Amino acid sequence: MKKPLYFASLLILIASCSEKTDSESSNSSNLNFTVEIDTVQVDPGDDHFIYLAKFLRSSSLSSDKKTLYNFNPTVPELEVIDLDDLSIKEVIKLENEGPTGINAATSYIPMMDVSDSGELFLNTISYMIKLNATRDQMSRYWFTPDSLEADALSELEIIYPEGFMSNNKDFYFGAYGAQDNSAKSGLAMINLNSMELKKVPLDIFEKIEKFEIVFSPDGNSKMSVTETVFFDSIEDKVYISTSAFNEIYLVDISDGTVEKKSFHSELTPDAKKGNYQKTAGSQKELFDHAKEKVKEVSFLKFHYDDHNEKFWRFSTTLDRMIGDSATYNIVLTIFDQNLTQLHEEKVDYSETGSLTFFKDGSLYSYINLEDELGFVRIKPTYE
Numbered sequence: 001m002k003k004p005l006y007f008a009s010l011l012i013l014i015a016s017c018s019e020k021t022d023s024e025s026s027n028s029s030n031l032n033f034t035v036e037i038d039t040v041q042v043d044p045g046d047d048h049f050i051y052l053a054k055f056l057r058s059s060s061l062s063s064d065k066k067t068l069y070n071f072n073p074t075v076p077e078l079e080v081i082d083l084d085d086l087s088i089k090e091v092i093k094l095e096n097e098g099p100t101g102i103n104a105a106t107s108y109i110p111m112m113d114v115s116d117s118g119e120l121f122l123n124t125i126s127y128m129i130k131l132n133a134t135r136d137q138m139s140r141y142w143f144t145p146d147s148l149e150a151d152a153l154s155e156l157e158i159i160y161p162e163g164f165m166s167n168n169k170d171f172y173f174g175a176y177g178a179q180d181n182s183a184k185s186g187l188a189m190i191n192l193n194s195m196e197l198k199k200v201p202l203d204i205f206e207k208i209e210k211f212e213i214v215f216s217p218d219g220n221s222k223m224s225v226t227e228t229v230f231f232d233s234i235e236d237k238v239y240i241s242t243s244a245f246n247e248i249y250l251v252d253i254s255d256g257t258v259e260k261k262s263f264h265s266e267l268t269p270d271a272k273k274g275n276y277q278k279t280a281g282s283q284k285e286l287f288d289h290a291k292e293k294v295k296e297v298s299f300l301k302f303h304y305d306d307h308n309e310k311f312w313r314f315s316t317t318l319d320r321m322i323g324d325s326a327t328y329n330i331v332l333t334i335f336d337q338n339l340t341q342l343h344e345e346k347v348d349y350s351e352t353g354s355l356t357f358f359k360d361g362s363l364y365s366y367i368n369l370e371d372e373l374g375f376v377r378i379k380p381t382y383e
Contacts, residue, residue, distance in 0.1 A: 307361035
């Protein structure tokens, strides 16, 4: 078996805010830290290729962050990756047909999760599948008006399948809204034990509509470039933020109450301005307008470091144009566990991929290393 590859580490010293000018840092305690950056590769074994076609979007982490589960719908199979050893631990074969068949070959499966006891959850457009740990029994959950209790879901509403599970896998969270995909209304929280629905209206989806770029070739169908809405579940709350605004919504899982926190940056605007064309007459125009859109500020996801009890969030904004090429500033903002803003500054590193998470105090971010699975790791040390 090939050994994991460790690439050269890079030590970057981060100066304290007292050594920065007012234009370079704000909202900061005397937070001094260094980061060490390296890149590691996962050993796939002698005769296996890790599934990377979806950029690990069909993957989930164990609660202790020691195991990464990566779902390959084309076979289908579930890759079990040891994140401590950086190697494939097991490849679990799944059935497409039969009483425990998941029909992955012809289904859209935007969400996958695995419980600590080994139960596999797969969400489709029509229903959610749960396979028990031995994968010989299957259950189905239907998220339809006649299958849910408590808050009513109208015949014109759906619960979107691109959701996620609570840490204990007792709840499914997803956006709800109009069936025609014209507008999302808020967060749906479904207790899988009682099949009770709690609808939490949120204005975040309405607020980002004004930043959408649309190409509608026939007046009915459309292609669009939209803002990203980020979801996460940490302990008893759902955290919701967007790439357009310097803010976050916290939804209490127990009662659906909503708290909104807004932040201020001295280094970036606090919101997109939307100074670009919103409609396109062709697919090429859509992409051209999108190039203008990305020049405006963009906020990435909040990532919680439970080892150091801090949140990190990167954001980007245009630095300058060199000919037709744009260069960007990257800003790292650090918050405490209560989302009190502690520090922000320009950095020359960021998350790199569609899967990013903290493990043992280091930020892991997916990277493709010549079609092999790798991670860039950023390890902070606070003084």
